[in-house]
Amino acid sequence: MADTLTIHIDGQALTAQPGESVLQVAKRNHIAIPTLCHDERLDAAGCCRACLVEIDGQRRLQPSCNWPVSQDLRVSTRSPRIERHRATLLGLYVADHRLDQDGLPVHTTQGNELRTWAETTDFKRLLAIDSPRHPRGVDANPYVAYDPDLCILCARCTRYCDEIEAVSAIQLAWRGAETSIATAGGRGLLDTTCELCGGCVDVCPTGAMHAKQAPRFEKPGAVQKVRSTCNFCGVGCQLDLNVQDGKIIQVTAPPPGETVNDGNLCVKGRFAYGFVHHEDRLRQPQIRGADGELHDATWDEALHYAAKGLLGVRDRHGPNALGFVSSSRCTNEENYLVQKLARAVFQTNNVHQCAAT
Amino acid sequence: MQSKSAQREGILQQLAEQGGATALAVAQVARQSGVPEADVWGAGTFYGLLRRDPKKTLVCNGLSCKLHGADALHHQLAGQGVATEFVACLGLCDVAPAAVGPELLPLPASDQPAHVLPSDPNLPIDLGGPRDRSYRGLGAALKLGPEAVLRELQASGLQGRGGAGFAAHIKWRSVRSQPSPTRYVVCNADEGEPGTFKDREVIRRQPDKLLEGLAIAAHVVESTQIYIYLRGEFERERRILQDAIDQALLGPLAGLEVHIVRGQGAYICGEETALLESLEGRRGMPRLKPPFPTERGFRNQPTLIHNVETLACVPDIVLRGGTRFASLGRREPGAKLYCISGHVARPGVYELPLGVTLDELVAHAGGYIGTPLAFSPGGASSGFLPMGERSRPLDFASLSQVGSMLGSAGAVVLNDSVDLPLAVHWQLSFFEHESCGQCAPCRLGSRWMRQALDRYLASGDPAELSDVRDVAWEMLEGSICGLGQVAALPLTSALQHFPHHFGHRPVTQELHHG
Ligand SMILES: Cc1cc2nc3c(=O)[nH]c(=O)nc-3n(C[C@H](O)[C@H](O)[C@H](O)COP(=O)(O)O)c2cc1C
Numbered sequence: 001m002a003d004t005l006t007i008h009i010d011g012q013a014l015t016a017q018p019g020e021s022v023l024q025v026a027k028r029n030h031i032a033i034p035t036l037c038h039d040e041r042l043d044a045a046g047c048c049r050a051c052l053v054e055i056d057g058q059r060r061l062q063p064s065c066n067w068p069v070s071q072d073l074r075v076s077t078r079s080p081r082i083e084r085h086r087a088t089l090l091g092l093y094v095a096d097h098r099l100d101q102d103g104l105p106v107h108t109t110q111g112n113e114l115r116t117w118a119e120t121t122d123f124k125r126l127l128a129i130d131s132p133r134h135p136r137g138v139d140a141n142p143y144v145a146y147d148p149d150l151c152i153l154c155a156r157c158t159r160y161c162d163e164i165e166a167v168s169a170i171q172l173a174w175r176g177a178e179t180s181i182a183t184a185g186g187r188g189l190l191d192t193t194c195e196l197c198g199g200c201v202d203v204c205p206t207g208a209m210h211a212k213q214a215p216r217f218e219k220p221g222a223v224q225k226v227r228s229t230c231n232f233c234g235v236g237c238q239l240d241l242n243v244q245d246g247k248i249i250q251v252t253a254p255p256p257g258e259t260v261n262d263g264n265l266c267v268k269g270r271f272a273y274g275f276v277h278h279e280d281r282l283r284q285p286q287i288r289g290a291d292g293e294l295h296d297a298t299w300d301e302a303l304h305y306a307a308k309g310l311l312g313v314r315d316r317h318g319p320n321a322l323g324f325v326s327s328s329r330c331t332n333e334e335n336y337l338v339q340k341l342a343r344a345v346f347q348t349n350n351v352h353q354c355a356a357t
Numbered sequence: 358m359q360s361k362s363a364q365r366e367g368i369l370q371q372l373a374e375q376g377g378a379t380a381l382a383v384a385q386v387a388r389q390s391g392v393p394e395a396d397v398w399g400a401g402t403f404y405g406l407l408r409r410d411p412k413k414t415l416v417c418n419g420l421s422c423k424l425h426g427a428d429a430l431h432h433q434l435a436g437q438g439v440a441t442e443f444v445a446c447l448g449l450c451d452v453a454p455a456a457v458g459p460e461l462l463p464l465p466a467s468d469q470p471a472h473v474l475p476s477d478p479n480l481p482i483d484l485g486g487p488r489d490r491s492y493r494g495l496g497a498a499l500k501l502g503p504e505a506v507l508r509e510l511q512a513s514g515l516q517g518r519g520g521a522g523f524a525a526h527i528k529w530r531s532v533r534s535q536p537s538p539t540r541y542v543v544c545n546a547d548e549g550e551p552g553t554f555k556d557r558e559v560i561r562r563q564p565d566k567l568l569e570g571l572a573i574a575a576h577v578v579e580s581t582q583i584y585i586y587l588r589g590e591f592e593r594e595r596r597i598l599q600d601a602i603d604q605a606l607l608g609p610l611a612g613l614e615v616h617i618v619r620g621q622g623a624y625i626c627g628e629e630t631a632l633l634e635s636l637e638g639r640r641g642m643p644r645l646k647p648p649f650p651t652e653r654g655f656r657n658q659p660t661l662i663h664n665v666e667t668l669a670c671v672p673d674i675v676l677r678g679g680t681r682f683a684s685l686g687r688r689e690p691g692a693k694l695y696c697i698s699g700h701v702a703r704p705g706v707y708e709l710p711l712g713v714t715l716d717e718l719v720a721h722a723g724g725y726i727g728t729p730l731a732f733s734p735g736g737a738s739s740g741f742l743p744m745g746e747r748s749r750p751l752d753f754a755s756l757s758q759v760g761s762m763l764g765s766a767g768a769v770v771l772n773d774s775v776d777l778p779l780a781v782h783w784q785l786s787f788f789e790h791e792s793c794g795q796c797a798p799c800r801l802g803s804r805w806m807r808q809a810l811d812r813y814l815a816s817g818d819p820a821e822l823s824d825v826r827d828v829a830w831e832m833l834e835g836s837i838c839g840l841g842q843v844a845a846l847p848l849t850s851a852l853q854h855f856p857h858h859f860g861h862r863p864v865t866q867e868l869h870h871g
């Protein structure tokens with residue numbers, strides 16, 4: 001691009017595009033800057049203060065996530081001042097957090113970015129801050145829960161719900177140390193506009209917003225992520241099956257930017273995985289016998305049986321006595337094959353797709 | 358996400374009309390406005406006046422009122438069966454201990470006229486003089502034209518009176534030079550800095566000078582839309598101001614739109630970008646700067662924001678010239694409204710040369726009561742100074758040299774009957790309570806700070822304060838806005854100037870957390 005810029009981070013000349021933030025350029029060049037409230041998909045909030053850097057000509061430390069690049073901008077990401085800032089800020093966060101027996105922020109099944117930061121940085125130990133968030137009532141929804149003790153008020157969840165999901169079911173509420181994540185009137189999510197997409201869970205850096213169905217405090221490494229494709233519809237969202245001892249304990253979205261769904265999932269892809277291990281799940285085809293009961297069959301038997309039935313109807317009543325409806329779980333290619341089957345094999349135009357109403 | 362047609366700006370006022378941020382009112386306002394219900398709830402619960410019990414009398418627990426028996430008043434009212442609630446500084450420090458009734462009008466005992474200087478036509482605002490409704494400054498400005506007015510403003514050296522002391526003419530020029538044809542002029546009348554009640558007095562006594570200043574500003578920056586964000590507790594002042602507006606719109610202000618928008622009880626909304634958020638019907642959380650309001654302010658358009666006093670100085674600058682205004686000050690230009698309260702005989706608002714000393718100011722206020730121990734020169738945000746600084750000029754530069762600030766010029770004197778650490782506790786509690794909660798250094802730091810001091814008061818062991826310096830440093834360096842940046846100052850300044858008050862001490866029995 002013609003108007004590429006040069007900026008200097010820690011003395012290193014780097015190429016940047018107009019409109020980028022200092023943080024984006026730093027990340028691309030593997031310059032580590034801690035962040036908590038940042039998410040590429042969301043407008044910068046600049047509220048967690050983890051990413052503050054020194055900008056030449058600015059008296060105050062400035063959030064790199066929100067500082068636009070400009071030609072010859074000079075930035076420093078390491079200095080005694082920045083180290084002291086990070087150490088003390090992290091100390092405050094830790095003093096406000098639930099800790100494990102090692103005095104570190106608790107690990108949760110979905111991770112805890114605060115813990116990760118604390119594991120790698122010397123920080124100022126401070127006496128615990130007694131700082132209860134404004135409490136929230138019972139919430140009967142089956143999927144999403146909020147644990148205020150782990151919340152660092154980065155507002156990723158509320159901004160996600162507003163900016164990405166366009167739902168705005170949750171918001172920052174109250175003020176000061178009491179600030180909390182709330183629904184209108186403190187109601188359960190089922191009584192709000194919430195679509196239970198679970199995106200707020202995925203973006204939460206600490207596991208404060210969490211999935212009710214999943215165990216909360218599994219040890220690091222105990223859970224393995226298996227990339228898969230959601231089979232609820234034809235979109236083909238990628239998802240990560242979080243597997244422990246051969247069982248799915250949670251489904252999460254792959255990180256934004258990696259797959260078509262850009263870190264998003266819907267309620268079905270994220271939460272409706274109970275069928276996978278369910279005892280009632282059909283594991284092979286069945287054919288109803290003369291006795292009225294279903295009996296296990298092979299795929300060949302089942303397909304032949306179905307073909308025979310369909311051909312029988314066609315022969316007795318003509319092709320237009322048949323109709324084909326494909327499932328919304330089918331992909332484009334599968335839908336194509338269904339209409340081909342209807343038209344070419346059975347010679348009827350009675351074909352429809354259940355999502356095409 | 359809010360639909361395009363949603364009417365967000367009015368929601369706080371609508372909640373106030375429906376008795377506050379109750380679940381019912383929030384649902385109704387969300388329906389009417391089209392704003393998502395959670396957003397209405399999130400905004401409503403932010404504001405003290407929308408969370409209060411509308412039947413209760415509000416008793417001030419600001420520093421000056423604490424010094425003058427706020428607790429006793431609270432007790433007495435409770436004894437009379439009056440339902441009460443403690444609130445942050447009500448801006449009635451001169452009549453301490455102060456309280457306002459459910460209708461937000463001062464109780465009779467807190468309802469006396471303030472002490473001001475006798476009328477002196479040489480003073481730019483002249484609080485003690487007859488109410489000036491002449492709008493002669495506006496007439497002169499229209500004749501002179503914008504560039505000439507700007508020259509006078511620059512010559513006057515007028516620094517913003519809201520706290521930061523930024524040169525006024527630079528902001529005017531910046532707004533004037535913006536490409537967008539839509540500009541706004543906003544008056545910051547959210548006066549909430551503990552110890553400050555000068556803007557209140559300007560509105561009570563010379564409201565037309567404020568309106569005149571606004572009209573001149575609007576003329577120069579080519580705007581026709583004026584918004585006055587008025588502290589919600591100033592109900593009496595709202596009526597006076599609305600009256601003045603209604604009359605002026607028939608004459609000198611014809612062609613302008615002038616709106617009063619009521620604050621809903623959040624000190625942080627005095628910070629200019631939090632104020633803009635609040636004007637737009639949101640939680641009063643300060644914005645990241647840059648961009649500054651002069652470029653992108655109200656409704657994302659160029660906006661000139663000024664304090665009441667700043668604007669009220671403008672007619673005089675236009676009429677009698679910038680140089681004359683400048684000559685009224687000592688080391689910095691102009692005359693200044695100083696508020697003085699606490700342990701002095703005649704608390705009030707005195708219009709004096711910028712740069713008078715505390716002793717001079719207190720002489721106007723009838724002298725000290727008892728033996729003075731410490732003073733805050735410019736509101737809670739300026740920390741505490743020892744009496745050794747009583748001859749220091751009370752101006753922007755001189756006070757910042759000692760790590761304090763002129764701020765809103767709300768001076769409070771504490772005599773030696775005061776338990777200084779306890780006074781610090783009150784100030785820290787104020788900031789903790791008023792933090793918007795957006796950024797961690799302030800939200801967590803201000804709470805940690807108050808709790809560390811309370812541990813010290815509870816145990817008498819100074820070791821409890823050993824980490825104060827680090828946390829205060831982080832609040833200063835890491836906070837988004839001025840609130841968090843100075844919120845530790847009451848403690849750090851007291852530790853610096855009064856170390857002997859923070860030794861081992863007997864256990865403090867009672868902490869009033871009101
Ligand atoms: C925490 C905080 C509270 C403030 N409160 C007020 C206030 O009550 N009134 C005011 O005029 N300015 C207040 N300010 C200053 C405003 O942000 C802004 O600088 C001012 O309104 C600009 O007007 P001026 O240039 O006339 O001073 C406050 C600033 C901070 C950081």
Ligand code: SF4
Nearest residue numbers: 161194195197198200
């Ligand atoms: S589950 Fe989705 S819609 Fe519901 S609150 Fe979370 S982000 Fe919003």
Ligand code: SF4
Nearest residue numbers: 151152154155157204
């Ligand atoms: S719940 Fe999680 S995402 Fe939401 S504000 Fe708290 S820490 Fe951030």
Ligand code: SF4
Nearest residue numbers: 793795796799838841
């Ligand atoms: S410093 Fe305090 S008041 Fe200012 S933005 Fe941060 S939390 Fe809010």
Ligand code: FES
Nearest residue numbers: 046048049051065
């Ligand atoms: S990542 Fe920049 S302030 Fe949070």
